[in-house]
Amino acid sequence: GAGVSQSPSNKVTEKGKDVELRCDPISGHTALYWYRQRLGQGLEFLIYFQGNSAPDKSGLPSDRFSAERTGESVSTLTIQRTQQEDSAVYLCASSLAQRGLGTDTQYFGPGTRLTVL
Amino acid sequence: GQQLNQSPQSMFIQEGEDVSMNCTSSSIFNTWLWYKQDPGEGPVLLIALYKAGELTSNGRLTAQFGITRKDSFLNISASIPSDVGIYFCAGPPSYNTDKLIFGTGTRLQVFP
Numbered sequence: 001g002a003g004v005s006q007s008p009s010n011k012v013t014e015k016g017k018d019v020e021l022r023c024d025p026i027s028g029h030t031a032l033y034w035y036r037q038r039l040g041q042g043l044e045f046l047i048y049f050q051g052n053s054a055p056d057k058s059g060l061p062s063d064r065f066s067a068e069r070t071g072e073s074v075s076t077l078t079i080q081r082t083q084q085e086d087s088a089v090y091l092c093a094s095s096l097a098q099r100g101l102g103t104d105t106q107y108f109g110p111g112t113r114l115t116v117l
Numbered sequence: 118g119q120q121l122n123q124s125p126q127s128m129f130i131q132e133g134e135d136v137s138m139n140c141t142s143s144s145i146f147n148t149w150l151w152y153k154q155d156p157g158e159g160p161v162l163l164i165a166l167y168k169a170g171e172l173t174s175n176g177r178l179t180a181q182f183g184i185t186r187k188d189s190f191l192n193i194s195a196s197i198p199s200d201v202g203i204y205f206c207a208g209p210p211s212y213n214t215d216k217l218i219f220g221t222g223t224r225l226q227v228f229p
Contacts, residue, residue, distance in 0.1 A: 004159070031215055042121075042205055042219035043160070056216055091159050097215065106217065108159025 002026070004109035006092050012115045013082055021077045021112045025094030032075050033093040033106060034067055043091060049075060050097060082116045089113050121206055121220035129226045136193040138223040140206030149182050149189040150207045150217070160205055164191070196227050 005024045013019050025032050031050055035043040045059040049069045060066070064082075069075040079086055089111040095104040123140045130136060140149070148167055152160035164175050166182035166189060173180055179192045189206055206220040 033216065035217075035219075042221050043207075043217070045216040045218070048214075048216050050215075056214060059216070093159070095215070104215065105162050105165070108161070110158050 004092055004094050004107055006090075006109040006112050008112055009110065010113045010115075012117065014117050015084060016081055018078065018080045019082055019114060021079075021090050021114070023075045023077070023092030023094075023109060025073065025075070025092070026107055027073075029094035029096055029107075030072060031095045031097035031104065031106075032069055033095075034075070034077050035091045035093065036061075037089045037091055037111070039088070046077070046090075079114075082114075084116050087114055087116045121208070121218055123204075123206060123220040123223050125223060126221070127224040127226070129228065130196055132196060132198060132227055132229050134196055136196055136200070136225060137190065138192075138204060138225075139188060139190045140220050141188045142208075143187070144210075145186040146189075146208040146210075147186070147212060148208050149180070151178075151180050151189070151191050152205045152207055152219075154203045154205060154222075156202070163204075193225075196225075198227050198229060201225060201227050 007022045033048050034046040037043045047067050048056040051072050052069050064080045067077045091111045093106040093108045095106045121142050150165050151163045154160040164180040169186050170184050171182040177194045181190045203222045203224050205222050207217045210218050
């Protein structure tokens with residue numbers, strides 16, 4: 001498809017289990033972002049990739065959270081030993097990163113809704 | 118850290134009415150973005166503002182970049198049912214970053 005895709009769309013897991021969330025950015029977009037959206041709230045920045053490297057990981061809430069990107073394409077967000085407070089929608093966005101810092105349009109995927117029981 | 122506060126939190130209006138919402142920050146932003154989020158979907162960019170005082174329109178939507186650089190406004194004229202959703206302001210917290218800080222959101226409900 002032409003847009004950002006994310007999988008799975010929904011994930012229910014038990015507390016303590018690890019989860020992997022996947023993001024397929026728009027083809028050719030060099031920048032990729034992960035955000036978290038708790039119920040009824042705005043988006044919180046987690047991590048940003050330029051190519052395969054992550055110059056800004058400042059939003060990752062704890063060392064249980066990690067992300068990687070390969071081939072300047074697909075990215076995986078991993079949450080280890082999930083806790084109930086990790087329940088949220090995890091959104092991925094990508095951008096061309098052509099116009100300069102902070103001004104490129106970020107195109108968002110539909111998100112993965114994570115529920116930790 | 119930097120925060121973006123939006124008001125009102127929610128609005129219930131009748132179709133055809135005009136809508137105004139705003140976003141304020143405790144610190145200066147150099148770019149203001151307005152996004153709309155429909156249920157079950159990611160946010161979609163509506164309008165981007167790059168200069169203090171700038172007024173930009175996109176169809177029935179008009180947004181302004183406040184002179185102080187600490188606020189922005191979004192107006193929707195002649196609302197229609199498909200305007201329903203959550204509207205977020207957002208911006209990069211500094212020049213040397215691509216991440217975005219998002220506001221708390223304004224939930225808009227339009228009744229026919």
